[in-house]
Structure formats: C-alpha cells, structure tokens
Amino acid sequence: MELGKFLTAPEYGFVIVTYRDIFQSAALEKSRFGEEYRKLSAVIKMDSGDIKKLGVVEGDTVVVKNACGKVVVRVEESGYDVPHQGVAYMPNSPWSNSLVSADTGGTGVPKYKMIKVMVSNARGEAITGMM
Amino acid sequence: MVNCLNKNYYVCTGCALLCDDIEVEVSGDHITKIKTVCRKGFSRIGGCIEPMPCTSDGKSVDITTAIKDAASILMNADNPLIFGLGNSTSGAQKQAIELAKRIGAVIDDSSSFCQGPIIEAILHEKIHTCTLDDVRNRADVIVYWGADPSNSHPRHLSMHSYFPRGEERQHGWEDDRTAIAIDVRRSHTAKICGNRFYQIPLHTDAFLIEALIDALSGKVPKVPFEYDIKKILELANVLKKAQFGVIFAGLGVVYSIGDMGTMTRLMDKLNEVSNFHLIPMMGHYNMRGFNQNLFEATGYFNRVKFEKRENGFDVKHGVDYSIMEVLNTKKTDAALIIGSDPMSCLPRSTAEYLSEIPLVSIGPCENFTSRVAKVTIPSALSGVECGGSAVRMDGVKVTFEPMIKTARLSDEEILKRIMEAI
Numbered sequence: 001m002e003l004g005k006f007l008t009a010p011e012y013g014f015v016i017v018t019y020r021d022i023f024q025s026a027a028l029e030k031s032r033f034g035e036e037y038r039k040l041s042a043v044i045k046m047d048s049g050d051i052k053k054l055g056v057v058e059g060d061t062v063v064v065k066n067a068c069g070k071v072v073v074r075v076e077e078s079g080y081d082v083p084h085q086g087v088a089y090m091p092n093s094p095w096s097n098s099l100v101s102a103d104t105g106g107t108g109v110p111k112y113k114m115i116k117v118m119v120s121n122a123r124g125e126a127i128t129g130m131m
Numbered sequence: 132m133v134n135c136l137n138k139n140y141y142v143c144t145g146c147a148l149l150c151d152d153i154e155v156e157v158s159g160d161h162i163t164k165i166k167t168v169c170r171k172g173f174s175r176i177g178g179c180i181e182p183m184p185c186t187s188d189g190k191s192v193d194i195t196t197a198i199k200d201a202a203s204i205l206m207n208a209d210n211p212l213i214f215g216l217g218n219s220t221s222g223a224q225k226q227a228i229e230l231a232k233r234i235g236a237v238i239d240d241s242s243s244f245c246q247g248p249i250i251e252a253i254l255h256e257k258i259h260t261c262t263l264d265d266v267r268n269r270a271d272v273i274v275y276w277g278a279d280p281s282n283s284h285p286r287h288l289s290m291h292s293y294f295p296r297g298e299e300r301q302h303g304w305e306d307d308r309t310a311i312a313i314d315v316r317r318s319h320t321a322k323i324c325g326n327r328f329y330q331i332p333l334h335t336d337a338f339l340i341e342a343l344i345d346a347l348s349g350k351v352p353k354v355p356f357e358y359d360i361k362k363i364l365e366l367a368n369v370l371k372k373a374q375f376g377v378i379f380a381g382l383g384v385v386y387s388i389g390d391m392g393t394m395t396r397l398m399d400k401l402n403e404v405s406n407f408h409l410i411p412m413m414g415h416y417n418m419r420g421f422n423q424n425l426f427e428a429t430g431y432f433n434r435v436k437f438e439k440r441e442n443g444f445d446v447k448h449g450v451d452y453s454i455m456e457v458l459n460t461k462k463t464d465a466a467l468i469i470g471s472d473p474m475s476c477l478p479r480s481t482a483e484y485l486s487e488i489p490l491v492s493i494g495p496c497e498n499f500t501s502r503v504a505k506v507t508i509p510s511a512l513s514g515v516e517c518g519g520s521a522v523r524m525d526g527v528k529v530t531f532e533p534m535i536k537t538a539r540l541s542d543e544e545i546l547k548r549i550m551e552a553i
C-alpha cells in the first residue's frame with residue numbers, strides 16, 4: 001500500500017475567473033443533466049506551471065474548495081501565451097457556482113469572476129455530480 | 132418571420148443577437164433542417180432531451196391542475212418572488228409584471244447580477260449608444276471589452292461588428308475596421324483582434340479607464356501595475372481617431388468596475404474628442420426587453436417590489452429586492468421561476484433556499500430548479516414553438532413567428548391563466 005495515499009495533498013491558493021464556452025452552452029441547451037454538459041463544465045483551466053506544482057497532468061482531477069463549497073473537476077492546460085500562475089479559469093456552471101460566495105457586499109452581485117479557492121490533487125477522485 | 136425572395140426567415144432566440152435570417156425545413160410538427168444558425172442556436176432550436184414535465188407535488192397532473200396549484204401557492208404567500216423572464220417574450224414579461232402587482236411580489240431578472248448597471252445608464256440616457264445596424268454600416272473602431280462574443284454571441288462578429296461590408300465600410304475588416312480586445316486572457320475574440328489585444332491584470336479595468344481618460348486629455352497616463360505606457364497611448368490614439376467607435380461591454384468589465392461612473396466618464400471623454408457608442412453584451416434573448424418593460428411600468432428596470440396597499444400598491448426598488456438579497460435573507464416564502472434556472476446560475480449556497488419554499492417552475496425544459504419545484508409547468512419554446520416580440524441587445528424590437536406548432540402553452544398564456552385562477 002502506498003504511504004502517499006494517507007498524506008494530505010498540498011493545497012495552493014488560486015483565483016478563479018469564470019468564462020463562457022460555446023460548446024458548453026450548446027450542450028446546456030440540449031441537456032443540463034447529460035454527460036456532455038458535465039464534461040464541458042466540470043473543468044478548470046490552469047497554467048502549465050501550476051499543473052506541475054499540483055503534481056497532476058491534464059485530464060487528472062483536482063479538488064477545488066473554499067468556505068462556500070467543494071467540487072472535484074478535471075484539469076486542462078489553458079494554452080494561453082502569457083503565464084498566469086495563481087489564476088485559473090472555469091466555465092460558468094453549477095460547478096463554479098458551488099464556489100461563489102453568497103456575500104455580495106451589499107451590491108446584490110456575486111463575485112463570479114473573482115472566486116478565491118484552494119486547489120489540490122484529487123488523486124483520482126471522480127468529478128462531482130450535480131443532482 | 133421575414134419573407135424575402137420567397138424564402139421564410141425565422142428568428143433565433145439563442146442569445147440577445149436575435150439573428151433574423153434563420154431558415155428551417157419542417158415536416159409536420161418537426162424541424163428537419165436548420166440553416167444559418169451558430170452551434171448554440173442550432174442546439175437551442177433542436178430542442179432539449181428532457182422536456183419540462185407537468186407536475187404538482189411530484190405527481191403528473193394536467194395543465195389545469197398545475198395552473199390551479201401554482202395560483203394557490205402564489206395566493207397563499209406573504210412575500211412571493213417572481214424571477215427569470217429573460218427567455219420569455221415581451222408579452223409574457225408584461226403579464227408577469229401584472230401578476231407581480233396583483234400578488235404583491237418582488238420581481239427581478241438576471242440583469243440584477245450581470246448587465247444591470249449598463250442598462251440603467253442607457254435607459255437614463257447617461258451613455259451614448261447605437262444599434263447593431265449602425266455598427267455594421269458605420270463602425271470603424273470596435274472594442275470588445277471583457278467580452279468574448281465568439282463564445283457568448285457567436286455570430287456577433289460575422290453578422291454585425293467586424294466582418295461585414297457595411298454601407299460606409301465597403302472594404303470590410305481588412306481595411307475599414309479595427310477590432311480591439313481588452314481582457315484578462317487571450318479569448319477567442321482576442322485572437323481575432325491579433326496585436327490589438329490589450330491584456331490587463333484581474334480587476335484593473337477601472338485603472339485602465341482612468342489612464343485612457345488621461346491619455347485622451349493629453350496627460351501622461353499611469354497605471355498601478357506593470358504595463359507599457361506606450362501601448363496605452365497607442366490605444367488612446369486609435370480611439371481618438373475613430374469616425375464611429377463602439378465599445379461592446381461584457382461581464383468582464385461590468386464585474387470589474389462595479390458601478391458605471393468610470394465608464395460614463397470615459398464615454399463622455401471619448402465623445403469630446405471622437406464619436407463613441409456603447410452596447411451591452413446582454414445574454415438572454417429578451418433580458419433587455421424585461422428591463423425596458425419594467426422600466427415603462429415602474430421607472431425601474433429590475434429589483435422591484437410591489438407592496439400591496441388597500442387601494443393598489445407601492446413600488447419599491449433597490450438591492451433589498453434583488454434575487455440575491457431576497458434569497459440570502461430568506462425573506463421570500465414562495466417563488467415563481469419563468470424560463471430560468473437559478474439553482475444553476477446563482478451561488479449554490481444562495482439558491483439552495485429555493486428548495487425550502489414552495490416553488491413553481493415554468494419553462495420548456497427541465498432544469499436544476501424545476502427538479503426541486505412543487506409545481507412544474509411546461510411551456511412552448513419561444514421563437515420555435517411560439518411567436519412574440521423581444522428587444523435585441525441594442526434596443527431594437529424584433530418580432531417573430533413560431534417555426535412549428537405545439538400543444539404546449541406559451542409563458543404568456545400560462546401566466547394569464549394563473550392570473551385568472553387567483
């Protein structure tokens with residue numbers, strides 16, 4: 001049995017910015033409960049340096065959590081030309097919204113594009129299901 | 132439906148561009164071919180695989196029973212909430228506003244947590260705007276700011292803002308137009324803008340706006356982050372030289388700057404030295420219609436409460452009547468959700484309260500919200516199964532006919548019948 005399994009995976013702080021994706025929007029129109037929508041929504045896009053730091057490779061799952069909630073999602077490399085360590089991107093979806101704070105600071109507008117989270121290697125844990 | 136060269140053109144309700152050049156082939160009550168649409172519109176017109184069931188308390192019921200049960204939930208509530216309507220026709224929105232008056236409800240839509248501030252500035256005529264037709268025919272400098280229409284409004288660049296050869300832009304994008312993207316990441320739209328992409332750090336849009344105002348005023352611009360000042364001067368120069376400039380403001384900039392004060396000052400400055408317009412990148416096909424219809428009825432464009440009085444009602448408005456606050460403070464005791472899925476689009480911890488109260492969900496497809504609703508009512512998909520009118524993202528009214536027939540009632544008819552049952 002691997003000893004590593006019992007050690008907690010190190011956590012790193014990130015800011016998540018949400019975005020829209022045409023393929024995910026098209027999947028949403030067809031079925032919010034389908035595999036395609038889940039596959040295209042439960043995703044976090046990261047800088048290649050951050051992916052290495054977390055000890056994962058593209059396609060692995062990571063735990064993304066904060067005081068509002070926790071989700072397990074699949075890692076993708078962002079492919080952006082400018083490095084963006086510490087900033088990650090998620091398509092707007094129930095997965096990202098599980099992490100958005102209810103506190104709007106009196107504005108009525110949640111911080112959808114400024115979600116502070118901790119991310120760690122999920123070590124094979126499956127993607128979080130929604131309902 | 133537009134008839135041109137003996138062809139019938141329909142309108143896509145996939146987003147607030149309301150593309151009006153859609154061709155379909157129909158066999159009986161089924162669409163067999165869809166032409167011209169983008170991937171998102173194709174998927175919308177094609178329909179969902181989980182249609183909304185007609186239920187009450189988890190059991191299948193007929194539409195009359197569902198409407199009666201919905202009416203009884205709303206009648207028995209002290210503080211009902213009506214939310215959604217961005218995906219409903221203007222007729223349905225007006226009906227919902229009447230219903231809100233009747234039952235003394237809070238009424239709000241998703242502009243409450245997205246494009247609200249811009250719409251407010253436009254409806255109060257604080258910001259100079261124009262139509263997409265003006266952009267197509269005249270715009271030479273186009274700025275996509277915190278917006279990625281290639282994903283959110285897929286035909287934006289090809290129908291209106293960049294690629295067409297408009298009346299005064301016969302040389303098209305190659306010679307006649309300059310497209311600029313300002314964003315925190317190189318989005319698909321930013322890629323199209325090539326070296327006119329200005330990447331800025333998160334939440335620094337307000338600083339860039341101030342720097343641009345300085346540059347346009349002949350001062351040396353400053354920003355509190357590492358940035359090549361020459362690039363800001365170069366950007367200001369392109370904006371200044373525009374014959375007809377337009378800023379498409381997306382959620383990236385709206386969320387970053389919070390209120391529209393700084394953007395209004397930039398627009399004022401731009402219109403001192405040049406000729407600039409701003410159009411909000413509204414998402415749902417008739418979000419702007421909701422804002423305009425509510426504005427006409429109350430003087431406010433969202434976050435309204437009709438407080439019942441002996442002889443009529445008072446109209447209240449403000450953040451306390453935003454969907455976020457009424458759910459966070461658990462002030463509402465029943466909700467009617469129309470064509471929307473707050474369980475999916477609001478912060479989870481806020482939306483979860485909806486599963487604790489009697490909920491009515493109306494819409495063409497099942498969604499996360501309808502799965503926790505006490506009453507679910509299927510409605511016709513607008514633009515496909517029912518006609519009506521809507522307001523495009525630029526404020527232009529668009530009317531549309533259904534592509535196929537359906538036995539399902541429209542949102543407007545359902546709301547009318549709920550009203551009759553109250």
Ligand code: SF4
Nearest residue numbers: 143145146150172286
């Ligand atoms: S751009 Fe919007 S309105 Fe036009 S076809 Fe695509 S989804 Fe439909």
